[in-house]
Amino acid sequence: MNSLKIGEITLTWLNGGNTKMDGGAIFGVVPKPLWSKKYESNELNQVNLPSDPIFFEYAGKRILVDAGIGNGKLTEKQKRNYGVDEESSLEENLRKLGVSPQDIDYVLMTHLHFDHASGLSKLEAGELVSIFPNAEIITSNQEWTEMKNPNIRSRNTYWEQNWRPIESQVKTFEQKWSMGPIKLVHTGGHSNGHSILIIEDGGDIAIHLADLLPTHAHHNVLWVTAYDDYPMTSIEEKQKWINWGIENDAWFTFYHDAVYRGVKWNAKGEIKEAVKRD
Numbered sequence: 069m070n071s072l073k074i075g076e077i078t079l080t081w082l083n084g085g086n087t088k089m090d091g092g093a094i095f096g097v098v099p100k101p102l103w104s105k106k107y108e109s110n111e112l113n114q115v116n117l118p119s120d121p122i123f124f125e126y127a128g129k130r131i132l133v134d135a136g137i138g139n140g141k142l143t144e145k146q147k148r149n150y151g152v153d154e155e156s157s158l159e160e161n162l163r164k165l166g167v168s169p170q171d172i173d174y175v176l177m178t179h180l181h182f183d184h185a186s187g188l189s190k191l192e193a194g195e196l197v198s199i200f201p202n203a204e205i206i207t208s209n210q211e212w213t214e215m216k217n218p219n220i221r222s223r224n225t226y227w228e229q230n231w232r233p234i235e236s237q238v239k240t241f242e243q244k245w246s247m248g249p250i251k252l253v254h255t256g257g258h259s260n261g262h263s264i265l266i267i268e269d270g271g272d273i274a275i276h277l278a279d280l281l282p283t284h285a286h287h288n289v290l291w292v293t294a295y296d297d298y299p300m301t302s303i304e305e306k307q308k309w310i311n312w313g314i315e316n317d318a319w320f321t322f323y324h325d326a327v328y329r330g331v332k333w334n335a336k337g338e339i340k341e342a343v344k345r346d
């Protein structure tokens with residue numbers, strides 16, 4: 069398991085499963101001759117997109133960021149469509165860290181698309197149950213509202229089976245949620261309720277732009293996925309936060325990157341420090 073220290077807080081990446089998505093969809097309007105120089109694809113034009121949650125502790129609280137694709141919840145057809153070649157092993161990973169799923173106090177959800185929210189619940193004796201029964205599940209009010217009442221487009225990714233089992237644990241916020249040096253900030257863009265995570269501790273900063281910056285190859289603010297519902301918002305928020313992160317020498321951390329867990333960029337956009345995946 070890879071980790072990164074931000075002040076006194078140690079971020080540890082867990083295995084939330086792997087998908088292989090169409091490269092064209094992941095890089096939106098960017099032509100393949102450009103994106104293929106920055107991110108590897110296979111003969112089917114698919115790119116590897118792991119979905120790896122981050123675990124950390126703060127002030128005795130145990131916190132997860134997003135929940136992975138889950139285990140045993142996708143149909144064979146869904147697995148084929150999303151190129152799932154590995155499901156989540158979150159519970160095993162946590163146990164290795166001496167943490168049980170019951171110990172998790174907060175799950176901070178950047179958004180509730182299936183590849184982030186499926187891992188919140190599992191099938192037990194034919195019934196869907198919460199995996200983190202004692203956690204508050206934090207998400208923006210916009211995201212939660214749309215998940216329960218998706219539109220004709222978003223119903224492809226906001227599934228009832230992913231919100232029903234955890235409904236009673238959800239706590240929503242409007243613009244911002246914070247606890248000490250940790251904050252979630254609503255951005256919109258990728259989804260109407262999408263939020264990002266910022267951790268500032270001991271002079272270090274981590275900024276987790278979630279699906280506004282799915283991989284290091286999305287550094288260019290115009291490189292927005294075709295899944296983004298509000299691409300101009302994504303572009304504006306990327307401009308704002310990538311500049312802010314670079315000016316403040318922040319670590320940019322990733323959920324979907326197949327190469328890096330986190331990078332620091334200089335003003336020219338060159339990687340000056342990196343944590344690579346195992």
Ligand SMILES: [Zn+2]
Binds near residue numbers: 181279
């Ligand atoms: Zn995603």
